[in-house]
Amino acid sequence: MTGAVIEIQSLTKRFGGTTAVDDLTFRVEPGVVTGFLGPNGAGKTTTLRSLLGLVKPTSGRATFDGQAYAELRDPLRTVGTALEASSFHPGRTGRDHLRVAAAASGIPDARVDEVLDWVGLGAAGRRRAGGYSLGMRQRLGLAFALLGDPGALVLDEPINGLDPEGIRWIRGFLRSLAAEGRTVLVSSHLLSEVQQTVDRVVIISHGRLAYQGSLDGLETGVARVHVDAADRDGLARVLVTAGGQVEVTADGLHVSGLDATAIGQHALTAGVALKLLVPEREGLEDVFLGLVGEGGGL
Amino acid sequence: MLRSIRSEVRKVATTRIWWILAIILFGYVALVAAGMAALFATITDQAEGQAIPTESIPALVYSVATAIGYVIPLLFGALATTGEFRHQTLTPTFLATPKRSVVLGGKVVTGALFGVVYAVLALAGSVGLGAIVLSATGTDTLLGEGDTWALFGRIVIAMVLWVIIGIGLGVLIPNQVAVIVIVLAFTQFVEPLLRTAAAFWEWTAAVGRFLPGAAGDALVGSSIYTAFTAGTADPLEWWQGGLVLGAYAALFLVAGALTTWRRDVT
Numbered sequence: 274m275t276g277a278v279i280e281i282q283s284l285t286k287r288f289g290g291t292t293a294v295d296d297l298t299f300r301v302e303p304g305v306v307t308g309f310l311g312p313n314g315a316g317k318t319t320t321l322r323s324l325l326g327l328v329k330p331t332s333g334r335a336t337f338d339g340q341a342y343a344e345l346r347d348p349l350r351t352v353g354t355a356l357e358a359s360s361f362h363p364g365r366t367g368r369d370h371l372r373v374a375a376a377a378s379g380i381p382d383a384r385v386d387e388v389l390d391w392v393g394l395g396a397a398g399r400r401r402a403g404g405y406s407l408g409m410r411q412r413l414g415l416a417f418a419l420l421g422d423p424g425a426l427v428l429d430e431p432i433n434g435l436d437p438e439g440i441r442w443i444r445g446f447l448r449s450l451a452a453e454g455r456t457v458l459v460s461s462h463l464l465s466e467v468q469q470t471v472d473r474v475v476i477i478s479h480g481r482l483a484y485q486g487s488l489d490g491l492e493t494g495v496a497r498v499h500v501d502a503a504d505r506d507g508l509a510r511v512l513v514t515a516g517g518q519v520e521v522t523a524d525g526l527h528v529s530g531l532d533a534t535a536i537g538q539h540a541l542t543a544g545v546a547l548k549l550l551v552p553e554r555e556g557l558e559d560v561f562l563g564l565v566g567e568g569g570g571l
Numbered sequence: 572m573l574r575s576i577r578s579e580v581r582k583v584a585t586t587r588i589w590w591i592l593a594i595i596l597f598g599y600v601a602l603v604a605a606g607m608a609a610l611f612a613t614i615t616d617q618a619e620g621q622a623i624p625t626e627s628i629p630a631l632v633y634s635v636a637t638a639i640g641y642v643i644p645l646l647f648g649a650l651a652t653t654g655e656f657r658h659q660t661l662t663p664t665f666l667a668t669p670k671r672s673v674v675l676g677g678k679v680v681t682g683a684l685f686g687v688v689y690a691v692l693a694l695a696g697s698v699g700l701g702a703i704v705l706s707a708t709g710t711d712t713l714l715g716e717g718d719t720w721a722l723f724g725r726i727v728i729a730m731v732l733w734v735i736i737g738i739g740l741g742v743l744i745p746n747q748v749a750v751i752v753i754v755l756a757f758t759q760f761v762e763p764l765l766r767t768a769a770a771f772w773e774w775t776a777a778v779g780r781f782l783p784g785a786a787g788d789a790l791v792g793s794s795i796y797t798a799f800t801a802g803t804a805d806p807l808e809w810w811q812g813g814l815v816l817g818a819y820a821a822l823f824l825v826a827g828a829l830t831t832w833r834r835d836v837t
Binding site: 288318319322325326327328329342343345348349354356360361362363364365366369370372373374376377378379417 | 574575577578580581582585586587654658659660662663664665666667668669670835836837
């Protein structure tokens with residue numbers, strides 16, 4: 274199976290005076306899990322809803338293999354979607370919720386019970402959805418997404434509200450879906466939540482693209498070296514002269530702009546004895562926070 | 572379109588509101604029809620120069636199905652659309668069927684099907700209990716007459732149109748509480764008042780015939796309401812009444828489809 278390529282091209286969406294999505298362009302390939310990250314209010318949900326034809330973009334396009342969602346001949350069999358976990362009639366059972374969608378898409382009813390068992394809602398499917406826990410609603414949302422056995426999956430915060438066992442389950446599940454060649458786009462406002470699951474990330478902030486690429490590329494972005502000497506001030510002078518940016522803290526110096534090798538060489542030349550030299554990689558979460566800026570809201 | 576209709580039928584059948592409304596409709600109509608049949612029997616026994624000829628009594632009793640019952644299909648239609656806004660089920664609905672006009676079309680056809688169901692139930696109430704009381708009090712039920720069955724047919728058409736008007740109203744005013752208040756206030760209070768007031772002058776009476784409830788009564792051709800507040804203007808022909816009701820349905824549907832139905836679903 275090869276899922277559709279998702280393309281967002283110069284997408285802009287304004288609600289009244291506020292710009293929710295601002296000239297956003299990115300691409301999601303099949304066969305890998307792509308994380309769609311950004312703080313709450315960054316425009317993730319608006320982007321996804323534009324992609325799914327629920328929101329009309331102010332300008333730009335969002336397509337699956339070049340086709341807008343509304344043009345898809347068989348939408349539920351092409352794209353599976355789980356948006357926020359509250360789009361159910363509380364008086365309707367989970368199973369009936371899926372049967373309504375199955376009828377609209379010409380999907381056989383037998384498939385409904387299949388996906389309910391798959392997400393672990395077999396017995397609960399015959400209870401009214403109004404009584405479901407957040408975790409159960411997430412599972413029902415996922416069952417809805419899987420109903421048409423689609424090649425592409427668009428999941429908005431699917432991990433939110435799941436218990437630890439559920440989180441482990443969904444991680445494995447997403448990876449296996451991608452391994453089958455499907456396109457998997459998973460949004461989250463927490464990098465740590467999807468860090469172990471995603472292969473690629475698209476990070477947005479204030480409706481704009483902040484980063485797009487592999488997680489490794491994100492990780493090696495910024496590096497610092499933690500260094501210390503008995504003559505801390507002397508060392509600092511040497512390193513500043515050598516062109517490094519030095520931050521003096523209680524536990525030594527944090528240097529950027531110079532790598533560990535260069536720092537050791539400069540210290541040796543200046544005759545300053547080092548007592549500590551540790552290359553530090555800035556944490557992913559820090560890089561993420563740096564990218565999404567002060568409006569993080571995390 | 573067929574898929575959309577099947578989906579809409581399932582939506583209605585898998586929640587409780589349709590049969591709760593059905594029970595209310597049947598009970599309300601049956602009770603009023605039986606009460607009216609009994610009342611007419613006493614009036615005709617006592618008064619010499621009665622206002623209402625005996626042969627029109629059965630039609631008045633049977634048409635209670637629409638004369639007082641029409642508010643139920645109207646509410647049913649309105650709830651079918653506003654429920655989707657209220658419970659945010661428009662998201663899964665439009666994901667499964669992105670062409671929104673197809674969804675609305677499916678709703679109209681499904682609403683028409685349930686309109687027939689409600690008409691049959693309302694007639695079961697008004698004719699079922701009404702005819703029993705009529706024959707018990709010695710009035711001819713006229714159930715063998717072709718005219719009576721033509722009346723039943725027009726009642727079915729009226730109930731179908733009322734559901735569709737409700738659907739249109741629900742699209743135009745997606746706020747469920749607001750639409751329930753408007754429907755109840757208009758049908759139970761505003762329109763009866765307007766129709767009574769309109770009967771005073773000739774020109775207002777002519778306009779008053781185009782009020783939805785009046786048009787509905789004209790379509791059915793018989794109603795306790797028109798029997799007691801006969802205005803100066805000639806009532807509309809039954810088919811004219813049907814056209815007026817159909818025009819209301821079309822107006823609300825088109826206006827709703829061009830406004831709220833096209834909006835972003837967030």
